Structure formats: C-alpha cells, structure tokens
Amino acid sequence: MQRTAFLTCLLTVSLMNQVCGLETVTGKYGDTVEIPCNSGLVSDVGVTFVKWKSDKDGSILVKHTGQNASSPTDGNYKNRVSIKKDFGLIITQVSLADQKTFTCMVVAADDILEYPVQLVIYKTPLQPQIANLTTAMEIGKLTTLAQCHTEGANPAANITWFKNKTPLIADGTAIKITNDVAVDKATGLSATTSKLEYTAVKDDINSKFTCQVQHIKSANMDSSPLVFTVNYPSETISFHVLPDGPVKEGDNVTLKCTADGNPPPSRYNFYIKGEKKTVEKSNIFILSNVTRQNTGEYKCSLVDNEILTASKNITVEYLDVILSTTGEVFKKLGDSFETTLDIKASGKTETFCKKGGEKMVGPPKFASLKYTDSGVYECVVTMLGLKKTQTFDLNVHGQPLIKSLTKKRGDGTNKILSCEAEGSPKPTVQWITNGTDVKFQESEHVNGKITYYITVSPKANVTVSCTISNDLGSDTRSIDVSSLVEDVTMDKQDQSEDYSDQTALAVGIVVGLMLAALLIGLAYWLYMKKFRQGSWKTGEKEDGSAEESKKLEENQSQKAEV
Structure with missing residues (x-):
C-alpha cells in the first residue's frame, strides 16, 4: 500500500512539475523511450557541446560538435543510450531504475542551458x-x-x-x-x-x-x-407419494421424503402404520403390492431432527366383482336363465356385458332360452383404472328335431337329399338308404342348426331315412326316392291329379249354389201356400182368376229351380 501511495504521489509530482515547467515523459517497462531536449526545440546552430546527465548517475552521454556521442562511464546506461540529431536521448529496455530526472545540458557560444525531464515508467499487471x-x-x-x-x-x-x-x-x-x-x-x-x-x-x-x-x-x-x-440445515420437509394419482390394489407405491437442507440429509425415518423404519443413504421407502389394508396416514422425519416431519394420507382403491355364473353353463332349450354381479368397490363403477362384439345392458337375463343365446359372455367392471372381467360359456342344449327332409334332382341320375335339423349338442346323423350308393356332407353347426346332405343314385324305388340323435334324444324321417324316369311319370301324374282335383272343386261349388237356390224357392212356395190357406179360412174372397193363380205358382216354381 505504501508503494502504491508513493508511485501515485510520484505521478502527481510529475504532473505538478509539468505545470511548473518540468517536462515529464512516460515509458512502458521494457520498451524504448525517447527523452526530448527542450521538447525538441534546440537548434544545432552555435551548439558546441551537449551532455545528458541524471541526478543519480551523473553524466550519461556526451556529444561534441563534429564528433560522435560517447558514454563517459561503463555504468548502467552503456550500450543502452544514444542521441538523436535534435539532441534527444534514447534509452532502450527501460526499467524502474530509469524512473528519474534526466537533464539535457546544451553549451552554446555564449550560454549554457539546461532542460530537465522527468521519466516515469509504468507496467500493466498480469491477469488475476x-x-x-x-x-x-x-x-x-x-x-x-x-x-x-x-x-x-x-x-x-x-x-x-x-x-x-x-x-x-x-x-x-x-x-x-x-x-x-x-x-x-x-x-x-x-x-x-x-x-x-x-x-x-x-x-x-x-x-x-x-x-x-x-x-x-x-x-x-x-x-x-x-x-x-x-x-445450511434443513428448515422444511416434504412428503411425496409416487406415482401421482389414485393408488390401486396391486400397485407398488414409493414414499419419498425430501428436505431443503444442503447437503441434503442422507437418513430419514418413515412411519409405516405407526411403525418407524429408518433408511440410510436414501430418501425413499417402497410399499409393494398394496391392498386396501394399506389405507391410512404415512409420515417421515429427519433422523437428526424428528420434530421436523411431513405426512400424507393414502387411500388404496379396490374393486371386487363376483359373477353368479362362471365357467361352462349348460341349460335346456326354453329354460329361463339369469346371472347377477356382486360388486364391492371404493368408488363409482361402470359395468357392461357383451357377447362377442355386441354389448348389452346389465348381466344376461332370458325368459326362454334359444339356441342363438349360446356363446361366451363377458362382464367388465371398471373404476379409477381398475378393471375386473368375469366370463361364462352358456350352452343351450335341446333334443334333436328334424325340421324338413327334402329331395331335388342332381346331375344325371343323382338325387340330393337335405335333412334340416336342430339340436344341441351337435346331433349325429344316420342315413338308411337300402344299399344305395351315397355321398355324405353336412353344414356347420351354428346356433343349434345343421343340415345333412347325401347324394344317392337310385336304380329303383327306395326309401331313405334320416335319423339324428344326441344325448337328449333322437328323431327320424323317411322319404321315397325313385329312379329318374319314374320321377318324371310321377310328376305328370301329380299334375293330372292336381287338374282333376281342381275340376271336382269347381263342380262342387256349382252344385252347392243350385241346391241353395232350390231350398230358397221351396221355402218361399210353402210360405205363399200357407198365406192363401189362411185367406180361405176367413172366408174372404180370393182376388184373381184361376189362370192368374196358375201363373203365380209357375213363377214360384221357376224361382225355386234357380
């Protein structure tokens, strides 16, 4: 600090000297400095001798007119100083030792003049x-x-x-x-x-x-x-439950305790259902596979300061679903059937049931089961990310029944017979063809329906029987199958018989109408005859002649015939 004050004072003095007429030159440490003689205003006319000297070193450089400058001593300035044409002093590689007053002495023909100059050396500091x-x-x-x-x-x-x-x-x-x-x-x-x-x-x-x-x-x-x-020591503590959001049964829950101290605490107490658990080098405690029994208050504290605590309530959401019908269920055709859901949950639930892709309102309920009601039913209950699914497989069974047994022509002499049936479980079929060559086929068994096919090639009249059976019973139907020629003849006979039946029906209708008209006429005649007899009984005179009465009777007879 004293050195700084001194140098600052030196610079200040230099400035004052400037004001007082003392010239000051500033040079950078290690550089070359030029010190002017009378500010470079000295004329060489009449000058016979010039000498540079310092207040500490005496004579530094001397120059006579017509001669080279020389240094009178082997001091600090040897080989570092030189003189310019205008008598200015040049000093190379200046250091703090050069920070002094230099004087230029000029000898003229009739006078000796001196010009002092203050040299100040500075050096900038290095990077911090x-x-x-x-x-x-x-x-x-x-x-x-x-x-x-x-x-x-x-x-x-x-x-x-x-x-x-x-x-x-x-x-x-x-x-x-x-x-x-x-x-x-x-x-x-x-x-x-x-x-x-x-x-x-x-x-x-x-x-x-x-x-x-x-x-x-x-x-x-x-x-x-x-x-x-x-x-700094911890001032606050916070308690976190991860993952954020509803906690469900079966989840793994992470309890995290965080304090604001620095460095952060490395030991924490966790209070699990009232029991203190201390963890080292960690700030988390994991609850695995939580259940509804884990619902309650949880808290944590610092091991070194148990007064500083934080707590949080945890509610474990749960969902229990019981379907009254499960697994594979067998029911008879026409029976009533109903299933129910028993739901216990910690919140509001949503429920839907479906069979295949078709949804229904509530659990299935049937007053009279049909084969089409068979299938796998699924009931889904959801709540806050929880999902429970219950299923059952409904099988509607019924005694086999043949709905129809038909025949139609195939290629050539072939006849194709179709035995359409219903029943569940899937009926088996037995064809009785009296030794006729056959080919068997059947359709898929869907919703209790199935159709069995055979192709026969009868060479004469045959009776074909279709018998279907399952565990609940059996059913049989037969059909007569003839050769192709006889079928054609039978077809013509069937047409003739149909025509005769139509003719007989028409004749019957006409005869019926005629009988009805006859009965009406007879009833009218009897009525009129009774009317005339009544007139005779009263003794009244009958109007009209016998000829008119005869005509009247003829008219009535004609109406009766109609």
Whole structure:
C-alpha cells in the first residue's frame, strides 16, 4: 500500500512539475523511450557541446560538435543510450531504475542551458489468479472464500471483489477484504493479493463471485466466476407419494421424503402404520403390492431432527366383482336363465356385458332360452383404472328335431337329399338308404342348426331315412326316392291329379249354389201356400182368376229351380 501511495504521489509530482515547467515523459517497462531536449526545440546552430546527465548517475552521454556521442562511464546506461540529431536521448529496455530526472545540458557560444525531464515508467499487471479457493460456505459462518493475486505492475494494481457484478464493501464483520502489496526487490514491480472472507446467506446459492484487477494504464481485468456450495440445515420437509394419482390394489407405491437442507440429509425415518423404519443413504421407502389394508396416514422425519416431519394420507382403491355364473353353463332349450354381479368397490363403477362384439345392458337375463343365446359372455367392471372381467360359456342344449327332409334332382341320375335339423349338442346323423350308393356332407353347426346332405343314385324305388340323435334324444324321417324316369311319370301324374282335383272343386261349388237356390224357392212356395190357406179360412174372397193363380205358382216354381 505504501508503494502504491508513493508511485501515485510520484505521478502527481510529475504532473505538478509539468505545470511548473518540468517536462515529464512516460515509458512502458521494457520498451524504448525517447527523452526530448527542450521538447525538441534546440537548434544545432552555435551548439558546441551537449551532455545528458541524471541526478543519480551523473553524466550519461556526451556529444561534441563534429564528433560522435560517447558514454563517459561503463555504468548502467552503456550500450543502452544514444542521441538523436535534435539532441534527444534514447534509452532502450527501460526499467524502474530509469524512473528519474534526466537533464539535457546544451553549451552554446555564449550560454549554457539546461532542460530537465522527468521519466516515469509504468507496467500493466498480469491477469488475476485465484488461489486458496474453498468449495463450500456455511450460512452464518465467516468463511475465507479465496485469494485473488496479480503481479508485475507499476504502479501497484488495485483489486475489487464483486458478487453478481455488484462490488462487495467490507464491513469488518460479515465481509472482510484484506489487500497486500509486495515489491520485487530485483525488478521493483509490485504484486497485489486480496483475500475475501464472507458470511453466506441462503440467497447466495448460485451466486457468482469475481475479483477485478484495476490499473491506471490498462483496462479492468476480471477473474473467472466463482460459484460456491452454500451449506445450511434443513428448515422444511416434504412428503411425496409416487406415482401421482389414485393408488390401486396391486400397485407398488414409493414414499419419498425430501428436505431443503444442503447437503441434503442422507437418513430419514418413515412411519409405516405407526411403525418407524429408518433408511440410510436414501430418501425413499417402497410399499409393494398394496391392498386396501394399506389405507391410512404415512409420515417421515429427519433422523437428526424428528420434530421436523411431513405426512400424507393414502387411500388404496379396490374393486371386487363376483359373477353368479362362471365357467361352462349348460341349460335346456326354453329354460329361463339369469346371472347377477356382486360388486364391492371404493368408488363409482361402470359395468357392461357383451357377447362377442355386441354389448348389452346389465348381466344376461332370458325368459326362454334359444339356441342363438349360446356363446361366451363377458362382464367388465371398471373404476379409477381398475378393471375386473368375469366370463361364462352358456350352452343351450335341446333334443334333436328334424325340421324338413327334402329331395331335388342332381346331375344325371343323382338325387340330393337335405335333412334340416336342430339340436344341441351337435346331433349325429344316420342315413338308411337300402344299399344305395351315397355321398355324405353336412353344414356347420351354428346356433343349434345343421343340415345333412347325401347324394344317392337310385336304380329303383327306395326309401331313405334320416335319423339324428344326441344325448337328449333322437328323431327320424323317411322319404321315397325313385329312379329318374319314374320321377318324371310321377310328376305328370301329380299334375293330372292336381287338374282333376281342381275340376271336382269347381263342380262342387256349382252344385252347392243350385241346391241353395232350390231350398230358397221351396221355402218361399210353402210360405205363399200357407198365406192363401189362411185367406180361405176367413172366408174372404180370393182376388184373381184361376189362370192368374196358375201363373203365380209357375213363377214360384221357376224361382225355386234357380
């Protein structure tokens, strides 16, 4: 600090000398400096002798008119000084030892003149270097963070500390800054060291500290930013349940305890249904395959400070579904059938049942079972991500029944017989063909229906029987099958018989109508005859002649015939 004050004072004196007429020249350490004689205004006319001297070294350089300049001694300036045409002094590789007053003495024909010049040497400092760096600081505790060092300066450099680009002001308590300036005995250059002691607060987390080297002859130079770990005890604690959202039976649940201290605590207590569990080097506790019995309050605390706790309630959602009918179910055709769902859940559920891709409202219910009701039924109940599925396979069984037995012509002399049937389980078929060659086929058994086919080639009349059977019974039908020629004849006979039947029906209708008319006429005649007899009984005179009565009777007879 004294050295810095001295150099600053020296520069100030130099400026004052300038004001007073003393010329000052500034040179950079290690460079070549030119010191003018009377500011370069000396004329060589009439000058016979020029000598440069210093207040410490005496004569440095002498030049007589018409002769080369020479150094009178073998001192510090030998081989480092020279003189210009205008009598200016040139000094190479200047150092702090050259920081003095040089005088140019000029001898003219009738006068001796002296022109003193002050030479000031400066050198810019090196980049700042950080030393004795700590890694962490504790809240409320004064800690030596680092030392900032620069060297090789003249005058000595100044160092300022910054936090987040704001200068730090030493207060002697929370912030202490100690600066030290050392001068190299060999070079005379100064080294400046600044030590920062700092009391951290919580807001210093992620703060950036820098030191800045300041010098009157160079731009400010900053160190790399320093970030320190700020250690502080835990003040708050939080409790987390993972995964976030509803907890369901069968889930694995992670309990996580987090404290805000730095470094973070490595030991925690977990309270599981009232029982304390201590974990080391971890902050989690896992509940595996939870059930509804795991519902309740959970909490955690620090091992070193059990007063600091956090808690959370956990509700384990559950879903129980019981279907009254399960597995494979066998029912008879026409029976009633109903199944029910017994649901126990911790929340609102949604239910649907389906057979194949067809949904239905509620569990299946049938008043009278049909074969088409057979199939696999699935009932699904969901709640908050839980899903339970119950299934059963309904089989509607019934005694086999032949619905029809038909025949039709095939190729050539072949006849194709179809035996259409219903029944479940799938009936087996037996054809009785009286030795006729046959080919068997059958359709798929769908919804209790199946059709059996045979192809026969009868050479004469045959009777073919279709018998189907399963565990519940059997049914048989027969059909007459003839050769192809006889079938044609029979077809013609069938047509003739049909025509005769139609003719007989028409004749019957006509005869019926005639009989009805006759009965009506007879009834009318009897009525009129009775009417006339009644008139005779009263003795009334009958109107009209016998001829008219005869005509009347003829008319009535005609109506009766109609």
